[in-house]
Amino acid sequence: MTHTQWTIQEVAQATGISSRTLRHYDQTGLLEPTDTIAGGMRTYDQRALLRLQRILLLRDTGMRLTTIADVLDGSTDDAEALREHRTHLVRERTRVDDQLAAVDATIKAIEKGDTIMPNQMFDGFDHTKYDAEVRERWGGEAADRSDSWWSDLGTDGQHDFRKQLDELNAQWDAVITEGVDPASDRAQEVAKRHVGWMTASWQGQQLEADMLKGISQMYVDDERFAANYNRVSPEGPAFVRDALHVYADRNI
Template identity: 35%
Template sequence: MDEEWSITRLAKASGVTVRTLRHYDAVGLLPADRIGAGGVRHYTPASALRLQRILLLRGLGLALSEIAAVVDEEKDAAEALRTHLTGLLAERRRVDRLVETVAATIAHLEGERDMALEELFDGVDPARQAVHEAELVDRFGEEARQHIEESRRRTAGWDRARAGGAVAEYEAVEDAAVELIGAGVAPDDPRAVELMDRQYRAVSAFWTPNRASFTGLGRMYADSPDFRARYDAKHPRLADFLCAAMAAYAEQRLG
């Protein structure tokens, strides 16, 4: 590792915004190690590791004050990461089960294999869906409740093939986003914005978001512990990338 990075370099590497890093500095969660020319903040490898732990804990739904207490008390960084890794591996296993269920369902519909009734629901958690719906209503009020009801009406007549296709499209968009992250593409890059058009159409199969609700959905991906754990299992920057890219798409293309 280099000896230190500017705030811009750390923001790009971590997927968080410069504004967020400045806020973390202001509240004492992640103080800059050095202030350079022009007031530019610089960070050492130790601070980069601290930021990683902060983002992992944020993915678990902790408030910033709670995160500060945890990272300040952690003496053994490796042991702390082992704890986080355990949770991430559990979520990856759950996602892997869902992937296997969708793949098996496609094979079943194409006549390649038979599925028992119980197999159709392997990895599917109705209680988790109810939590997500309640979180949407808490965040966005009555409009979110209307979107949920709209989604139920639209999907009421779907067969298994239609439902499996919708899930597969979400997975494809996420995989494409991971490729963009790996290529160093910024969330507001035209390639990312174009991918979010595909994300918008995938969401619109269930309900039709406007600028505010599509942006809010992206924020929920980044803020919700369940969503962050799911996306972190694919890439540690995926949730924040989707959040920022959806906001850029909404700003540029939605009224």
């Protein structure tokens, strides 16, 4: 039985959204029903459903409804809007990551016996400064139990180690943004630093070419590891892998 018109409930059930949502979309002009019959009852036809489907596709990305309207009505460039939204999502991701780090640090402190309580009375009294301080004192990272190498580094050393990682990530982001070739000098320079960092992290163990290739492959395969490098572009992880592959072939 194929209709050409559907009631609000039929549409709602089929798409898995609520009828309230459809009414809301009507009110805001995002999706108007094809026409209204009887006592003001909304009906939707195929064209409306198609638009709805596109709306939901974009909504799944977390894009704002007004932005979606702009995109679908053609008043904004699609790809442009999506890329802008993408950077927004990346920001949100780092925010959540930071909050997770903060919450872990706080839990750790509480379990150490302290209540939630700053170590010192307000001194210099600058919140942001205080915050960084606390996070440094508490580590801001998971426990490192059986890890003598790590603890041997000392607080300063650990701090350095993390700073290097951050710098590395920033440099990858930079070359990815520039759009150069993975085999270019710029990229290979970063690859070299990356390998240097890995070697340090591995306590000087010999890094062989195959090994490096295998690991860099994981940068692409493992979704969450890929998150490390897809900040500026979804091509990021593949770029890093390619650059490291080239480096391995040439230098190891």
